[in-house]
Ligand code: NAD
């Protein structure tokens with residue numbers, strides 16, 4: 518029927534040797550960009566997303582419309598729906614799973630802890646269960662997070678650094694995800710790659726993140742709150758531009774080994790891979806705000822709180838030499854240029870491309 522035809526069309530690679538990828542969280546920020554990049558180079562792409570209301574559903578629908586223009590179909594469903602997933606894997610021989618669906622955000626974990634367990638732990642296990650039973654088994658690439666480094670005070674962060682001090686429940690579920698992935702790699706021979714993204718930003722981004730909400734509030738003349746670290750130290754983030762992250766995701770899919778269907782040393786797959794995908798150049802929150810003020814041509818009203826937010830880590834800074842060596846990962850967009858592109862998109866998306874004084878906000 519119509520649904521099945523759309524699924525098949527969406528999954529059809531347009532080039533020989535094209536991948537066939539199921540992208541979870543495809544209506545999300547990173548999922549949208551990764552789906553578009555894969556489709557553009559000729560891979561078959563099918564999305565799945567539950568369109569939850571953690572942030573504006575209208576933005577997720579707008580991203581969906583963008584994907585539909587490129588003939589990428591998003592199934593509306595939850596990654597905990599095992600029957601739906603099994604139906605999809607029976608219908609299509611996915612070569613890869615790009616798993617980006619999750620409950621993101623650090624602070625919301627204090628309001629709604631259950632949604633992190635549902636999506637980041639139970640959802641991941643459901644997907645891995647379906648992948649281990651699939652024939653062929655897909656290679657899996659999924660999003661972990663820089664937050665797993667937690668209260669680690671050694672910078673820059675390298676993949677083997679300690680990750681046993683998460684500062685938030687979000688971080689704890691991402692860390693748990695890495696350990697769950699390890700067991701599926703070990704027992705069932707699944708090829709799995711975890712990517713620790715570092716505060717990703719860009720066009721079509723997430724309204725709950727600081728650079729996005731600051732832009733909205735600065736334009737509206739509303740005060741923004743800047744959290745500073747203890748001891749007058751500014752908090753810093755290794756803000757990473759979406760296009761750089763997308764390149765790292767695509768390279769991870771391309772270099773992922775085959776799932777072998779058997780664990781153990783002799784016949785097993787390549788071991789679990791974990792990579793940092795950061796920018797290697799942390800910027801403080803006040804500096805982020807200055808760059809936004811410059812691009813928006815509006816001064817921010819600032820409310821400074823000399824304490825980190827509960828659950829925040831003080832700083833993040835990626836060492837990406839492993840991703841560079843194995844994926845050819847090489848972030849090239851600095852925050853100044855990346856935010857310029859974000860602001861251009863933001864103004865266009867909200868119909869605000871006119872002189873500052875005549876903008877209706
Ligand atoms: P996002 O919230 O924009 O995208 C996630 C998408 O997954 C959303 O569209 C949501 O509707 C969907 N989703 C959530 N739970 C689901 C479920 N149970 N079933 C089906 N769909 C579900 O977030 P993003 O910024 O695109 O993040 C993508 C991934 O990268 C997430 O795993 C996130 O934790 C991780 N990550 C993001 C950042 C960042 O800075 N953006 C940094 C580190 C890690």
Ligand code: UGA
Pocket residue numbers: 621622623661662663664665714715716717725726727728741742743744745752753754802825826829
């Ligand atoms: C981001 C994402 O939201 C997480 O989903 C992701 O896992 C994480 O990156 C990651 O890299 O792993 P975070 O870096 O906390 O988390 O991003 P924001 O919420 O945008 O905060 C960035 C910085 O701005 C933090 O230092 C925060 O304290 C600060 N901030 C945030 C403010 O000063 N004021 C605010 O109103 C909000």
